[in-house]
Amino acid sequence: MNNNDFCEISNIKFNDFYDLIQEMTSDIEVEILKAQGINNVLALLRAKDLDSIFQIDCEELDDLKKRACLKLKSGKYIIRPAIKENLDYCVNVLKNKSPEQQLQPQSRLEQNKQNLDIKQDSFMDTFINNLNENMHRSKHRYIYNTHVRRFASSVYGLGGRDLYEFLRLNLPGAFPSIPTLESYSNEYCTRIEEGEFRFKELVNYSNKINCSFVYSSEDSTSVISKVQYDIESNSFIGFCVKLVNGLPLTRQYQTDNFTELENWFETANQATLVNINTVQLITNVTSPSFLLSGFGTDNSYDTISIICRWLYVYEQCQTHNIRVVGFASDADSKYLRAMRLATGYFAQLPNINLLNRDDIFNIQIPKSWSSWFFLRSKQLFSASLFIGSYRIAAKDLQDLIQGESKLDHGLVLSDLYVKDKQNYSSCVKISSLNVLNMLEKNKKTLGTQCYLTILHFVTLAYIDKSKNVLERLFYSWSIVFISRFWWIWLKYKLSTQTQQPSSRKIEQHFMTYSSFYSIELNPHVFTYIFSTIKISILNEIKSTEEFSNDSNKIKFPKHHKQNKNNSLPLTLKNLDNITLNEIEKSIKDAFEYAKCFIEKLDMLSLLKKNNVFELNTLCARIKDDLNNMIFVTDDSELNSDDDDNDDLNVEQTSDLVDNHVDSEEECIDAENACTTSKKDNYNGIRIYSAVSDQDKNKFFKININGIDKFIHKQTAAWYLTKKDNHLSSDRRVRVQQTNKQ
Structure with missing residues (x-):
């Protein structure tokens, strides 16, 4: 055996050595070696007579002798033949271990590593x-x-x-x-509990990235309606959480009473949606969003509850030296209404003064912007479409697919008639530059081409990370001005000598109002953020690994909705060098582009005739129309801070008291909750005759066929569930199913 063999074998020592012997033989052989002080391979190979130890007259070896040896009539001990053969086998295997065999796993790995470079x-x-x-x-x-x-x-x-x-x-x-x-x-993240806001974890997360300015977002998504037991909180999850001043109660469904759980299944609504609050840190590098809270709901809360929740997030972040710049969500009617009320976008809360705060966020909006910028300076946070003389129709794309080579446009019919109305990849495909250029060649499809250009600009403004800040402003405001021109043109086109068209009539030939409001709101908030130059700058593992310079960092897959180009780092011009003049120039350039855009749609003469072709006159007219059409006044009130705290504490306390049985009779009835069954045993189901004291809080005591049993709380939830709900992979059907679960 050469020196290399000895170096390899000498690495096997102590516990690793004993584990190796145990795998090859059994525990008794290990004890024999330990008794002789043999703790590595080399010591075993040097040993000449392993059974000679049993010839020694020693009390410490008596127990080992009885188990490992046979006692002769003469009083001597000899090692059992099978044990001796096992020891000899170990010695022979280690002696005959060749260098190639010893190093085979290592050499294969090294060879594979070299082949893979x-x-x-x-x-x-x-x-x-x-x-x-x-x-x-x-x-x-x-x-x-x-x-x-x-x-x-x-x-x-x-x-x-x-x-x-x-x-x-x-x-x-x-x-x-x-x-x-x-x-x-547990070393990397703390456990998330339903209804709990994780502000301490947010502080730690923001400190790691060294950022104190954030943007908050809230949304809901469909989930399978199902009640489950959470051992850590000793509570049931899956029921709709009660909201107090917009805030969810934690551990609301916590009980040790089977009858009370049964009553919840009969009377309480089960959650069909999960509401989540996320926070996006505003940095000069892309960072994953932080999950602030989540709770089950059935979407029965109102707009004022959303605003109360946003105010709570704002105030709590403020106490932790984190500044919430704004709030965002999708075009859901409740969230959109909350955003309009919070930003003052043709909406007001006469009984709630959101601006009466010392820490209010205020910027100086140039007076020259007032004609087209509709946000206040202070912030807390199917139709027949026509545009000009041209129609907008999916048939134009269908004709393109049937008449042109797929190599040129890359479309299929499922991109036009998708079941998933929010299919992002199809939106990107139908608004690609290749498709737009092909549509532009045919004057009859100019309306569809212009409409898809708006969609393309949305991608460039808010999704494409290769665009810098000023380019994003240009594209976002181009969409705004094109939409305003379109709206005004329809208004005058559909008007008669005696009557202005109703908003519903205009909408029949216009985009949906939710889309229009989103197009208006997003650039306003976007411009608001970037006009404040100094603040424009699965989880903690993903955040750390994705932006770590460590050569051992882990790479994460991207979501299928993200464009391949989104893997590019966010392109930002030096934000300290952006001036209000540059912002204003980008927006004015966007307006000039919009003018050229609508001119080719034969809309120019009507707009000029009504004196709405210039920036100030167009935006003034739009502002009046929006003010008359969509202005919202919400008379809801917020309780005072002291009342909020008192009400929250009182309601939480009363809920906890109400959720437990008060009378002695009810306690007895609950403990003797009776169930009948024809089975005598319950293999596979967690029902036991007795449980340990430390686990009793995880079980209900029930009576089955006159015998007291203990049923696990998760098993109880399974027992009381009457049907299994499933969600369709089709998002449209999934949304329809949400209210039917």
Whole structure:
């Protein structure tokens, strides 16, 4: 055996050595070696007579002798033949271990690494090295470095339990077990509880990125309606959470009473939506959003509850030295109304003064902007379409697909008639430059081409990261001015000598009002943010890894809705050099572009005739129309701060009291909740005759066929669930199903 062999074998010592012997033999052989002080491979190979120890008359060896030896009539002990053969087998295997065999796993890994051209400082190199080290350890002594642990946590989060177990079982030593993984995960993030706002975690997150300015967002999405028991909080999740002044109560459905749970299933609404609040840090590099809170709901709250929730987020962030610049959501009617009320966009809250604050965010809006900029300077946060002489129709794209080569346009019919009305990839395809250029060649399709240009500009303004700030302003305000020209043109086109057209009549030939309001609101808020130059600057793992300079960082897949170009870093001009003049110039350029845009649609003469072709006159007329058409007055009131706190505390306390049984009779009835069953045993179902005292809070005491039993709370939720709900993969159907669950 050469020196290299000795170097390799000498690495197996102490516990690793005993684990190796145990895998090859059994526990008794390990005890024999320990009794002789043999704790490594070399010591075992040097030992001449392993059973000579049993010839020694020593009390400490009596127990081992009885278990490992046979006692002869003469009083002597001889080692059991099978045990001796096992020890000899271990010695022979280690002696006959050739250098090629000893180094085979290592050499194969190294060869594969060379074939793959793996860099020494890459994550793959780290992963393979960690796997190789575990191959020389007992499965009970696997060790995982920090990078592998973070990678494993990410795999579990992205792929789920089944995928993770599949990989772990087929790649032994590559991934830790799930219980071990969960203990590791506690190092990176705290547990999220329903209804809880995670402001402390937000502070830690913002400190890591060194950013104190954020933008908040709120939205709801459909979920499968199902009640589950959460062991950590000892409460049930899946019911609609009660809101107090817009804020969700935490641990509302917490009980040790089976009858009360049964009553909740009969009377309480189950959540069909999950409402989430996220926070986006405003930095000069892209950073993932932070999940601030989440709770189950059925969308029964009103607009004022949303505003109350936004005010709470604003105030709590302010106390933690984090400044919320604004709030955003999608075009859902409740959220859109809340945004308009909060920003004062043709809406007001006469009984709520959002601006009466010392910390109010204020910028100086130039007076020259007043004709076209409609936000106040202070902030807390199917139709037949025609444009000019041209119609807008999907048939134009259908004719393009049927008459032109797919190599030129890249479209299929499913891009035009998608079941998913929010299919982002199809929107990108139908508004691509190739499609726009092909439509522009045919004058009959000019209306469709112009409409899709608006859609293309939306992508450039808000999604394409290759555009700088001023370019984004140009595209966003171009959409605004084109839409305003379009609206005014329709108004005069549809008017008669004696009567102005109703807004409903205009909408029959215009985009939806939700789209129009979004087109108006987004550039206003966008401009508002970037006019304040100084502040324009799955989770913590993704944030750390995605922007880490560490060569071992983990790469994350991108969502399928994101354009491939979105992998580019955000292109930002030096924000300290942006001036109000540059912003104003970009917006004026956008207006001039919009004028050229509508001129080719044969809209010029009517607009000039009514004196709405210049910036000031157009925007003044639009402002009057919007003021008359969409102005909102909400007479809701906010309670005083003291009343808010008192009401919240009182209602929380009363809920907790009401949710528990007060009378002694009801307690007795609850404990003796009776259920009938024809089964005598419940294999696979967590129903037991007795449970430990430390686990009693996880169980209900019930009576089955006259016998007291303990049923796990999750099993109780399963028992009381009358049907399993499923959501369609079709988003349109999914939204329709939300209210039917």
